[in-house]
Amino acid sequence: MAEQLQLTQFPHLPGDLAQACEQAIQATRLAxxxxxxRLLIEILAPDIKPEVLARPFLELVPPPALVLFSDAGGAALAQREWGSLPDGIQLQSLTARTQPTPEQSVLFVMPAVYSLDQVERVCQLVSGGDPSGLAAKGRDPKPVVLLNPQLQDAAAVGVGLAGRRLRQRFLSTFETSYYLRSLVEGALFRAYPDPWSVWQQEEPGLYSVLKTFRARPSGEEVAELFRASKRGDPWWSWRRWLGGIP
Structure with missing residues (x-):
């Protein structure tokens, strides 16, 4: 049986959005x-407003920095909600004319799938074309943080198979510093440098770790974990006998 990887830095799930943001900031700093x-942060909860989610993460992009929203409406709303910005931080919408300098850190706020070309172009400008996402000897590119990218609907907006592969290859240059997704029966979680972990809800507000992974588990792996945990539950076995649950 494979050894269970330990959660040393972040042994507990966050209790609310504020705690999740605190954990994400701490984990990203460690990365x-x-x-x-190049850091990827995903906090996947319903009805999160971009301007509310993004504000705490400004401290991850030291000035001079660009904070980029997918459209002008989102940027304008954030400007109105946030009021004054720290010196050296600019708030803009992401367009083909967005032109950061290698000295600027960048925070992308919920970039949409249709803006992926612009996202990749900006990343290349900041990193000098180096896709590794790692600081190399003699040069230290500025941080690029991708916050809750909205890329799941690629097929719906007409992105073909080749485009989806290019998207995945680009995203693979990012290190997932924080990931939190609520599931029907638990949660999928990762906070750098800890491994990925699948959690099962025992009762409201109480979760336990089912398994840890070195890499992000597939949807089928997660589903099988929950199925296997239920098979060991005598109440589930009784319901299966009564109702013919597979």
Whole structure:
């Protein structure tokens, strides 16, 4: 039986969005200290407003920095909600004319799938074309943080198979510093440097770790974990006998 990887830095799920943001900031700082410069943060909860989610993460992009929204409406709303910004931080919408300098850190806020070309172009400008996402000897590109990218609906907007592969290859240059997704029966979680973990809800507000993974588990692996945990539950076995549950 494979050894269970330990959760040393983040042994508990967050209790609310504020705690999730605190964990994400801490985990991303640890990844930056380890040399990563392209970081992916995903906090997948319903009805999160971009301007509310993004504000705490400004501290991850030291000035001079760009904070980029997918459209002008989102940028304008954030500007109105946030009021004054720290010195050296600019708030813009992401367009083909967005032109950061290698000295600027960048925070992308919920970039849409149709803006992926612009996202990749900006990343290349900031990193000097180096897709590794790691600080190299003699050069240290500025951080690029991708916050809750909205890329799941690629097929719906007409992105073909080749385009989806290019998208996945680009995203693979990012280190997932924080990931939190609520599931019907638990949660999928990762906070750098800890491994990925699948959690099962025992009762409201109480979760336990089912298994840890070195890499992100597939949807089928997660589903099978929950199925296997239920098979060991005598109440589930009784319901299966009564109702013919597979």
């Amino acid at each position: 930056l200290q380890a040399g990563y410069r």
